[in-house]
Amino acid sequence: DGGITQSPKYLFRKEGQNVTLSCEQNLNHDAMYWYRQDPGQGLRLIYYSQIVNDFQKGDIAEGYSVSREKKESFPLTVTSAQKNPTAFYLCASSIGGVVHTEAFFGQGTRLTVV
């Protein structure tokens, strides 16, 4: 079955550590996105990529980094510079293009700082 796989489902991070969240898709989509979800704030865009080896900052990119070395993969690293990383992180993909088509979402990763 085609879809988006995020791993792990739950992740615990100590303060000062970097952690990487995985996102893989087999939908042959060009565009991939990372969103952060906090209660009452909806989804906020962290980074997005329309094509391999290219990505753009979203609205809240500070403290995060991404790479897009393969079409299927778009990992997100939460760095120690992110002051409040505890949140639910969602990865999405779409066919891409200027006008946004339907986005397909993974099941999310819940990150907690301990």
Next chain:
Amino acid sequence: AQSVTQLGSHVSVSEGALVLLRCNYSSSVPPYLFWYVQYPNQGLQLLLKYTSAATLVKGINGFEAEFKKSETSFHLTKPSAHMSDAAEYFCAVSANTDKLIFGTGTRLQVFP
């Protein structure tokens, strides 16, 4: 710039009652509009989308939404609520851009 406003962070209805979730958008160009549903600790699933064809859009699970340009609205409705409809619902907009902008969400509770 585009934006979406969802009025009411929480909506409660009785089983069998009408569901109405409100969404207003702001866009300087004709928008594409979406409604997504999220169950606890899961990703988002597309309910329906408006792409400048018919203004009344039918989606999955009996939901529908009507695009009203004069009111800049795209409210989501369902004639009769089920217990299984309890979830969080997000309205989103995209217009002449490669980004999807989400509202802050509305949590729907359904009481027996």
